[in-house]
Amino acid sequence: MPDSSPPLVRTALLMPLIHHFEEHGGDVDLLLADMQISNAIRTDFDRLIPVKAIYETIDEIATRLGDPFLGATVGRDMARNAMGPVTKHLTREQTVGNLLDRFLISVGSYGNSTNYRLENDGQNATLKMTRKAQPDANPAHPDALTLALLVEQIRPRVGQSWDPKNVLAVVVDETVVPDWLLPRSSLITGSKMGLTLRFPSLWMVLNQAYSPGDTPLGETNKEYGTLAEAVRSFCKEHMSDPKLDITKTARACRLHPKALSRKLSNEDTSFKAILDDQRRQFAIAAIGQGKMTVTEIALRTGFTQASNFTRAYRRWTGEAPSDARSKQR
Template identity: 25%
Template structure:
């Protein structure tokens, strides 16, 4: 799904303030990234410019791992943009992570997928344009911020269970000391795995009054951004986000989009599709993605794509792929 028209990405002033604290100036970044100084001082940049900025920071800082930790731990809360403040002042760690996954849509080019299963919670980073993944340091800082958010919010030295990166990340000993767990590279995923029980920990920084101010504004911005996309893209995204353990209906999705179900049906018809078709496509796409993750058993996959009955999932998957989920997984 497209993130913003023309793939423009906002760069918050706090980012530059964070680099300045590390002794890196915008002149340094512009020179290293071979970008015009005027270009990187614009409120928005193109995706290629955004990646070049992060790669320049990585080159200037030296080791990728050290660059990740320095920026993640050195960033002042007062410099956070409004979406991040809403996470920091959430009710608990789970609320903060869910807000981050939601509001991340306003800050492409990556998205976050949160899966709670058994005793663990995995948060996977996905690039909106898979053919153009971001620099390793950008991947690392995103996952590091997830654990940093929990530590600052709860006031406890939280650790992860496992961290996985698809690219080399520099000094792994440094990263393992920071995350408090094993860090693997060269994996199919960019993923942080947490103890699920930690998600219920309350945030000491919880601020109900501030959230009552921030949340409506951020939600309104998100809705306006979603309206710039096709209705089909937005509906499928909402379905995927809402699948786990249930089957979302058109009334629920229409309510979230602040329109009647009849209006939503009409809009989908205008785009040559319908809700039932999008639900099927979303389940099929998510099933393939989850089955590729060997840490999930078939029963968990069935639940995550909205089937309470495993046999119903088997029948549906046979219709989609002409084979059972188990056989399909082996073939892949």
């Protein structure tokens, strides 16, 4: 007889979203009570619960926070900060191929609700996730989380070869995938039964230097003459993050934000000035090279809206990016 039991997953998969909810002022006790989930999951990460409860809880968190990109945001933070039950196994893998092999091994130990398969025809590599049963709840945010986790792990390993035009993702709902993750041209709406991510086969063997996003600056192999130089390097590496702020940077420096601000002031600069200058330098150089669209440059410099990027570029140079580019023709 076929197994009629509901798909189950370990509650460890829900914890990054619970932590995100709590960090943004959410009442976790009330949330779990409303969703009829035992508070014990906060310490018992191996407890198995129906995947439907996971999906419904994630949807409820998105609703209570008013965040249409909840899944993608948490997936990005998991990838960049090496947090969460699956991500912690991925940080040592240098190539995309090894990364995905480790991902497939790790994700299978956290539940029985999905099957993953990696295909490679020599031209494109395709990672497919297929649900074993039609979901009883909306999987849009969980799928966006998975997509963001994968993209944000693949992108730094690919380095300069990364081009979203070469990426195709089939998702349940395109509206929960923000532009800073993938442009709408890289998305196709699919069914609730799964998720697909396709990219060039060549990326599987690329081996760019990679380290988790929050590696303390004092523990990297780089040596910095001043704190400002260290912050400048961190901002250069992470400026595509639209939520990059002094708190994240201070954590990487192992300083309190106020202490970082004070020390930078003693060096006659500030976090805001350093980040703005790094984005300015990249944007001007990228516009001049003409290899990326204005939208792609905006995303690479941490702007989620092209209009905000245009205002910043005009402040930096006195002209709009479109005008600067037209002069090159």
